[in-house]
Amino acid sequence: MFSPDNIFTTTIDKAVRWSRTQSMWPVTFGLACCAIEMMAAGSAKYDLARYGMEVFRASPRQADLMIVAGRVSQKMAPVLRQVYDQMAEPKWVIAMGACSSTGRMFNNYALVQGVHHIVPVDIYVPGCPPGPQSLMHGILTLHDKIMEGEINR
Amino acid sequence: MNEDNNIKDDLDFWATNSEEGGWNISSTDEGSQKMLEEEDEKQIKIQTGSDVVDDYVYSEETTDDERMIVNMGPQHPSTHGVLRLQVELEGEVVRRVKPVIGYLHTGMEKTGEELAYFQGPTNTTRMDYLSPLFNELVFSLTTEKLLDIEVPERAKAIRILMTELNRISSHLVALATGGMDIGALSMMIFGFRERELILNFLEKSSGLRMNHKSIRPGGVAADLPDNWQKDIKEILKIIPEKLKDYGEMLLDNPIWQGRLKNVGILTTEECFAYGITGPSLRASGFSWDLRKTQP
Amino acid sequence: MSLDEINVEIDQYFKTVEDYKKDGYEMMIDLTAVDWYRKKEPRFEVIVNLLSVSKNSRLIMNVPVPDEDLTIPSICEIYPGANFYEREVFDMFGIKFENHPELTRILMPDDWTGNPLRKDYGSGRIPVQFKNAPKVD
Numbered sequence: 001m002f003s004p005d006n007i008f009t010t011t012i013d014k015a016v017r018w019s020r021t022q023s024m025w026p027v028t029f030g031l032a033c034c035a036i037e038m039m040a041a042g043s044a045k046y047d048l049a050r051y052g053m054e055v056f057r058a059s060p061r062q063a064d065l066m067i068v069a070g071r072v073s074q075k076m077a078p079v080l081r082q083v084y085d086q087m088a089e090p091k092w093v094i095a096m097g098a099c100s101s102t103g104r105m106f107n108n109y110a111l112v113q114g115v116h117h118i119v120p121v122d123i124y125v126p127g128c129p130p131g132p133q134s135l136m137h138g139i140l141t142l143h144d145k146i147m148e149g150e151i152n153r
Numbered sequence: 154m155n156e157d158n159n160i161k162d163d164l165d166f167w168a169t170n171s172e173e174g175g176w177n178i179s180s181t182d183e184g185s186q187k188m189l190e191e192e193d194e195k196q197i198k199i200q201t202g203s204d205v206v207d208d209y210v211y212s213e214e215t216t217d218d219e220r221m222i223v224n225m226g227p228q229h230p231s232t233h234g235v236l237r238l239q240v241e242l243e244g245e246v247v248r249r250v251k252p253v254i255g256y257l258h259t260g261m262e263k264t265g266e267e268l269a270y271f272q273g274p275t276n277t278t279r280m281d282y283l284s285p286l287f288n289e290l291v292f293s294l295t296t297e298k299l300l301d302i303e304v305p306e307r308a309k310a311i312r313i314l315m316t317e318l319n320r321i322s323s324h325l326v327a328l329a330t331g332g333m334d335i336g337a338l339s340m341m342i343f344g345f346r347e348r349e350l351i352l353n354f355l356e357k358s359s360g361l362r363m364n365h366k367s368i369r370p371g372g373v374a375a376d377l378p379d380n381w382q383k384d385i386k387e388i389l390k391i392i393p394e395k396l397k398d399y400g401e402m403l404l405d406n407p408i409w410q411g412r413l414k415n416v417g418i419l420t421t422e423e424c425f426a427y428g429i430t431g432p433s434l435r436a437s438g439f440s441w442d443l444r445k446t447q448p
Numbered sequence: 449m450s451l452d453e454i455n456v457e458i459d460q461y462f463k464t465v466e467d468y469k470k471d472g473y474e475m476m477i478d479l480t481a482v483d484w485y486r487k488k489e490p491r492f493e494v495i496v497n498l499l500s501v502s503k504n505s506r507l508i509m510n511v512p513v514p515d516e517d518l519t520i521p522s523i524c525e526i527y528p529g530a531n532f533y534e535r536e537v538f539d540m541f542g543i544k545f546e547n548h549p550e551l552t553r554i555l556m557p558d559d560w561t562g563n564p565l566r567k568d569y570g571s572g573r574i575p576v577q578f579k580n581a582p583k584v585d
């Protein structure tokens with residue numbers, strides 16, 4: 001909608017991008033161990049509310065960001081795609097943890113080796129499980145990337 | 154009589170919650186107001202499309218016209234993890250439930266066939282991710298039994314210390330998420346805050362906050378850190394006070410009682426028939442603790 | 449606390465389980481199977497774990513399954529909790545259970561072919577080439 005090359009809308013572009021980053025709402029896709037770390041990142045000691053995303057919306061139609069936390073099995077893959085399709089534009093995806101970025105040591109028949117086979121991923125956060133600090137670093141990197149205009153939705 | 158009911162019901166492969174008259178009576182008095190809230194949430198979830206409605210057919214064979222079959226899809230906020238429930242509701246009372254599992258099947262057993270005995274705990278520790286040390290303990294104990302390995306005394310004591318801490322943290326998560334789902338949102342903040350203390354200590358001694366591989370066949374990966382007695386004394390001082398706080402907040406709470414009392418009762422015979430052990434068995438009135446009976 | 453292990457033939461399997469249930473073994477803890485591929489005849493063996501809370505003892509039953517037709521009576525009528533376990537064994541090994549109320553795949557998606565936990569089913573590894581490692585095929 002806003003073409004980044006247009007010289008007349010640069011400040012409006014910046015304002016729009018800034019407002020998009022300041023209150024992204026994640027949708028819960030916590031599957032396994034990384035979900036616990038995601039909940040711990042949202043709780044008292046490492047607070048996600050200061051970045052405007054304490055509210056984990058239940059419904060994908062009200063969310064901007066999908067954090068895929070945990071291992072995605074073959075049975076779960078169509079569900080993941082369906083939830084991603086139900087989200088409204090603009091949307092971003094963070095693949096949290098080593099199990100969703102690649103298959104990790106579960107290199108076998110039952111897991112999808114990397115969630116990028118199913119949905120387009122913007123940021124990978126490594127770790128098993130990634131501590132809340134790593135997850136927040138990932139989220140802030142996403143904010144920076146959107147502000148710079150590298151990711152255009 | 155109870156067991157006959159169970160067997161007959163199970164042959165149809167539906168697990169009913171309860172057929173006793175006493176429970177139905179309570180569905181029309183004050184306590185049922187809270188169940189209505191839960192029902193409202195479900196309908197909102199369907200309308201907003203967060204229930205992943207698959208090709209589960211609305212069956213027309215039920216005679217009551219108020220029965221409705223709802224698919225609580227594999228992704229929704231009240232199950233932390235993936236569990237798909239096909240629920241048949243009549244008004245606000247759940248009549249039948251059919252769970253569909255398998256969305257998190259990882260093939261751990263197959264991967265475990267290709268690993269050495271020393272790499273085993275890395276695999277098994279992620280089976281129950283809320284209490285990883287227990288899974289490692291089980292694996293190490295079986296390999297030691299099969300290979301006749303002797304474990305030193307200090308290692309045994311360290312193992313027990315760490316697993317008991319893990320048990321506390323796992324129950325804290327149960328309280329926290331249970332409280333959040335019922336409605337006491339601050340319960341989650343409290344629960345996770347206490348858990349941070351325990352995880353800090355475990356991180357000091359093993360290196361990772363969760364899924365650490367510190368219990369291996371033959372003992373423990375590394376000794377406890379230097380000031381461990383001071384740390385543990387602090388933990389043991391703080392947590393009982395906070396537990397008193399939770400008790401104050403939750404036990405006398407009318408919402409908590411109204412939503413949870415007399416809902417989904419599991420009697421002891423049912424526990425025996427289904428093979429349920431652990432805290433659920435103790436909650437149904439039968440005292441069976443593996444730590445006391447089989448040390 | 450005692451731990452016993454017995455071997456049961458497939459013809460007396462159902463009756464033996466019933467006898468033990470009357471005897472005091474109230475709970476069934478586990479039901480799984482083993483694939484002795486080329487190590488032992490017959491190939492598959494079903495293992496049942498029983499627990500008696502009144503006598504504080506456990507019992508392990510090994511039941512070899514004949515190779516020609518992989519069927520074994522189901523004990524869902526005796527222990528209703530065996531339902532999911534038997535479905536898992538059917539899914540993973542391909543052993544069918546007679547008189548089971550609903551024998552479908554439980555862990556793999558419904559249209560999956562193959563029985564994953566058999567020893568001749570590969571683990572489906574996808575070879576991963578690490579960045580700085582010497583090249584392997």
